[in-house]
Amino acid sequence: MTRAPRANVEAICQNFKVHVVVDENNPIRLEQARLAIGILGRTFRNLTVEGVQDPARQAHVGSLVNQVQFQPGVTPDMTVVLQDSTVAVPHIHADFQSWAAAISTTQPPGCQGNNVLAALYAASLAAQHVFNVAFKDTIEGIRLLDGQATWDLITGRGGSSPPDAPALDAATPIIDVTLVGVGAVGQAICHALTTLPNLAGRIDLVDHEFIDQGNMERYLLATQKAVGQYKPQVARHVLASHHPLLQVQFPAPAPVYPAAMPTRFEPRHALGLSAGSPGWAILPLLQIEYLAPPLTYLGWTDLDGARPRRLVVAAVDSAVTRRDIQFGLHEQVMNVWTDSGDALNSWGYSIHRIGDQACMACQYHSKTDDPGTAMEFKARQVGWPLARVRAYLEDPSKTLTKADLDDLQRAKGFSDTYISQFLGQPLKKLIEGICGQGAQVGNDRIAAPPVPHVPVIVGIHATSAIILRAIGYQQVPNRVQGDSLRWKSTSAEIPIGEPAEGCLCQNPVIQQWYRGYWSLPSKPVIAP
Numbered sequence: 001m002t003r004a005p006r007a008n009v010e011a012i013c014q015n016f017k018v019h020v021v022v023d024e025n026n027p028i029r030l031e032q033a034r035l036a037i038g039i040l041g042r043t044f045r046n047l048t049v050e051g052v053q054d055p056a057r058q059a060h061v062g063s064l065v066n067q068v069q070f071q072p073g074v075t076p077d078m079t080v081v082l083q084d085s086t087v088a089v090p091h092i093h094a095d096f097q098s099w100a101a102a103i104s105t106t107q108p109p110g111c112q113g114n115n116v117l118a119a120l121y122a123a124s125l126a127a128q129h130v131f132n133v134a135f136k137d138t139i140e141g142i143r144l145l146d147g148q149a150t151w152d153l154i155t156g157r158g159g160s161s162p163p164d165a166p167a168l169d170a171a172t173p174i175i176d177v178t179l180v181g182v183g184a185v186g187q188a189i190c191h192a193l194t195t196l197p198n199l200a201g202r203i204d205l206v207d208h209e210f211i212d213q214g215n216m217e218r219y220l221l222a223t224q225k226a227v228g229q230y231k232p233q234v235a236r237h238v239l240a241s242h243h244p245l246l247q248v249q250f251p252a253p254a255p256v257y258p259a260a261m262p263t264r265f266e267p268r269h270a271l272g273l274s275a276g277s278p279g280w281a282i283l284p285l286l287q288i289e290y291l292a293p294p295l296t297y298l299g300w301t302d303l304d305g306a307r308p309r310r311l312v313v314a315a316v317d318s319a320v321t322r323r324d325i326q327f328g329l330h331e332q333v334m335n336v337w338t339d340s341g342d343a344l345n346s347w348g349y350s351i352h353r354i355g356d357q358a359c360m361a362c363q364y365h366s367k368t369d370d371p372g373t374a375m376e377f378k379a380r381q382v383g384w385p386l387a388r389v390r391a392y393l394e395d396p397s398k399t400l401t402k403a404d405l406d407d408l409q410r411a412k413g414f415s416d417t418y419i420s421q422f423l424g425q426p427l428k429k430l431i432e433g434i435c436g437q438g439a440q441v442g443n444d445r446i447a448a449p450p451v452p453h454v455p456v457i458v459g460i461h462a463t464s465a466i467i468l469r470a471i472g473y474q475q476v477p478n479r480v481q482g483d484s485l486r487w488k489s490t491s492a493e494i495p496i497g498e499p500a501e502g503c504l505c506q507n508p509v510i511q512q513w514y515r516g517y518w519s520l521p522s523k524p525v526i527a528p
C-alpha cells in the first residue's frame with residue numbers, strides 16, 4: 001500500500017466538488033442541509049448548494065460555516081441529496097425512518113416520521129460517505145457503501161428502529177446533565193440538542209477554553225465571529241435561545257477567566273486541582289484517608305456545592321480527567337470519545353455506574369501506572385519531551401522557531417509544506433491541527449484531511465442515548481462504537497464488560513457510599 005503525499009490530500013480538499021441538493025420547503029431537510037454544509041465545508045473548499053432560494057433560509061443553512069455558495073446546475077464529484085427525488089450524478093441520499101438513518105447511493109429510501117436526530121444522523125453519515133469517496137485512494141482502510149442501508153440510533157446497529165420506538169416530536173425530554181468538555185464532541189452534543197422540538201430541565205457546561213482558529217476544522221459552533229469567545233458561553237447561547245425551558249449554566253461567569261489568563265495544565269493525582277484547568281473549578285469534595293496515594297473526589301464547588309450529579313458526560317481527552325470524573329461518584333457517567341491514534345476515524349460512547357460492570361475508570365485502568373495526562377498525550381503527538389512541550393504550552397507568547405520545526409519534522413516526519421505553516425506560531429496550533437485531522441503518517445509525510453463528521457456522529461449517538469433515557473425509554477445500549485471508514489461497522493453495540501481488577505470502583509467503601517448516596521439497593525449478600 002503506497003501512501004499518497006500530502007499534496008494529494010490538499011488537492012482533494014481543494015478540488016473535489018461537493019454539491020448539496022435540498023428541499024427547502026421541508027424544515028427538517030433544512031436542518032440536515034445546515035449540518036451537512038457545516039461538516040463538509042470544513043473539509044472541502046469546493047462546496048455548492050442547490051434548492052434554497054429564500055434569503056432567510058439561505059442564511060440559516062449557511063450559519064455553521066463562514067460562507068457558502070448557492071449555485072444550481074454544477075457537475076459535482078458527489079451530491080448529497082436532501083429531497084425525495086434523485087439526481088443523475090454520483091450521489092448519496094440521506095433519508096430517515098423513525099430513529100434510523102436511511103442512506104442510499106441509488107434510489108431514495110424514503111422518509112418516515114420527522115425525527116430530527118435521525119435526520120441529522122443521516123446527514124452526518126452522508127458527509128462521512130462523501131469524505132470516504134473523496135479519500136478512498138488516499139487513506140487506508142476505506143470501505144464504501146454501495147446500495148442502501150439503515151442505521152438505528154436506538155439499537156446502535158444496522159437495521160430499522162424497534163417497533164416500540166417513542167416519537168421524539170411528541171415528547172418534552174427533561175434532562176439533568178453535566179457536560180464536561182465543550183470541545184469538538186461536546187459542542188456536537190449541544191448542536192444536536194438545539195435541534196430538538198422540545199427540551200426542558202438543566203444542563204451544566206464545564207470547560208476552560210476559548211474558541212480559537214485551531215478549532216475551526218472540527219467545531220461547528222466556531223465560525224469566524226465566534227473566535228475568542230468562551231466555549232461554554234457560546235454553547236449556552238445556542239442552547240438557551242432554542243430552549244427557553246432549559247436551564248443552561250457553567251461553573252463560573254466568563255469574566256472570571258480573561259482570555260489572556262495563563263494556562264495551567266494537569267498536575268497528576270492527589271493535587272488540589274486534579275484536572276488542572278482553572279475553568280473547571282474542580283476541587284476535592286472529600287478525601288479518603290485510607291487510600292494511598294490519596295485520591296480526591298471531585299465536584300464543582302461553585303455549582304450546587306460540588307454535589308455528585310445524576311449524569312456527567314465526559315467529552316474530554318485525558319484518561320486522568322476521566323478517572324477523576326468517575327470518582328466524583330455521580331450516579332451515571334457517559335464516556336464519549338473519538339480515536340486519538342494516527343487515523344481519527346473511530347468513535348464511541350459508553351455509560352457507566354459503580355458496581356458489577358466496568359466503570360469509566362476501569363476502561364483506562366490498565367494505564368494506571370502511567371495513565372498519561374493531556375500534556376503527556378500532546379508530547380507523544382509531537383514527539384518531544386514532556387518538559388519542552390510544557391514550556392511551550394504554558395507560555396502562550398512562545399512561538400516555534402525554524403530549529404523547532406526541524407526537530408518536529410525529525411520526530412514525526414511532517415512534510416515541508418505542512419510544517420512550514422507553523423513558523424512563528426504557538427505549538428498549541430500545531431497540536432490542534434493534528435488533533436482535528438485524519439492523519440496518515442508515512443515515512444516522511446503527513447496527509448491529514450479534517451474529519452469533522454466523526455465528533456458529530458458520536459455526538460448525535462450520545463445525544464440520542466441521553467434523550468431516550470430522559471423520555472423513559474430504557475432499551476438503549478450502554479455502549480456503542482463505530483468506525484467512520486468502514487461502512488459495515490459504521491456502529492455496533494458492545495457489552496460494557498467486567499470491572500478491572502484493582503480499580504477503585506471495586507472498593508467496598510466506595511460501593512457502599514455510592515449506593516447510599518443514590519439510594520440504591522444494597523448488594524445482595526450471598527451465603528458462602
Ligand SMILES: [Zn+2]
Pocket residue numbers: 358359360361362363499500503504505506
Ligand atoms: Zn472501575
